Amino acid sequence: MQRSFTDQLNREIVIHYPTKRIISLVPSQTELLFELGLDQEIIGLTKFCIHPIEKFAERTKVGGTKKLNIQLIKDLDPDLIIGNKEENEQLQIEELMEDYPVWMSDIYTLEDAKKTISQIGELVNREPEAAYLNHLITAGFNDLQTLAVQNRINKKVAYLIWKKPYMLAGSNTFIDNILALNGLSNVIKKKRYPEIELNELAQLKPDLIFLSSEPYPFKEEHLEEIRAIIPEAKVMLVDGEMFSWYGSRLVKAVQYLFQLQKELY
CATH class of the missing domain: 3.40.50.1980 (Nitrogenase molybdenum iron protein domain)
Known part of the structure; x- marks a missing residue:
């Protein structure tokens, strides 16, 4: 039909x-x-x-x-x-x-992602399975938000997605929303994915700088380059899939983000 x-x-x-x-x-x-x-x-x-x-x-x-x-x-x-x-x-x-x-x-937020899971579930005749995934995601992220408040995680962060030129996740992005749900304030207020020089980033005084594994595959060698210019920040490699994939990967993201939060307090 x-x-x-x-x-x-x-x-x-x-x-x-x-x-x-x-x-x-x-x-x-x-x-x-x-x-x-x-x-x-x-x-x-x-x-x-x-x-x-x-x-x-x-x-x-x-x-x-x-x-x-x-x-x-x-x-x-x-x-x-x-x-x-x-x-x-x-x-x-x-x-x-x-x-x-x-x-x-x-999709721009976790709520958008959950809506998408429901709608795709209906589209492909898998509504109960989609509802169960959303149950797991909702419970997990509620716990993450509670943990962030309990441990007073209130840090300023920059999330790099590209090199040559350096590009970051700004406001009005799914990544920005996931950061906020974990008690992290994005220092990049421009929308979407603006370019930036490292000396400009230093002036924003981030507490944390996350180097994503995708779309640019940041590696250990890139940490020192950034630390040399922004020594006050804690520079970390992070799994980009856990911040930017908005389907069933969000279930796995919960455990990853729990562990990440432990490194921040």
Whole structure:
């Protein structure tokens, strides 16, 4: 049968329900789909959709999140494509929308992420599984917020995502919201992902500087470079998936963030 759904860009799509041929264009949402119990239905994903790795190996790769192989997607003939406003390129998505039902998410906060999990659960006929994931995420992050208050974690942080040029997660980002839920105040007030020089960052006097493992793969060698210019800050490598993946990875993020908080008080 056919059913209509409204995505997070307020677009209505009509799909054959339940769907049998899904292409996912976002790593965190791909992981979510597998976690919800889908398997054979997922026929294509991006080269960055690496979790779970055994599923990744078995599926057709349709390019990168921002450089999709449109012809390959058309050859796969999906009955549903799932993407994200920030992670996918608008022109490519619009081209796919001409021929296929494309459901898009638009996520800035933990609450947005939980809403997305619920909506994708409904979209792919896995509502109980989605509700259970959201139960775990809600309970875990409530505990994280309580712990942050109890231990008076009230530190200023800068979260670097790129080098040459240095780029940081600013306001109006999912990362910014996850930092705030853990008692951390982002020193970058500009929206989205502004560029910055290290001497400018030093003037903001962050207590902590987090170097993310993605999209730029910061390593130990980068710590000393930043410490030399901002010696007052504690500079740490962090797992970018735990701060920026907004699907079922949030369940694993809870334990990671518990451990991280312990290092901060």
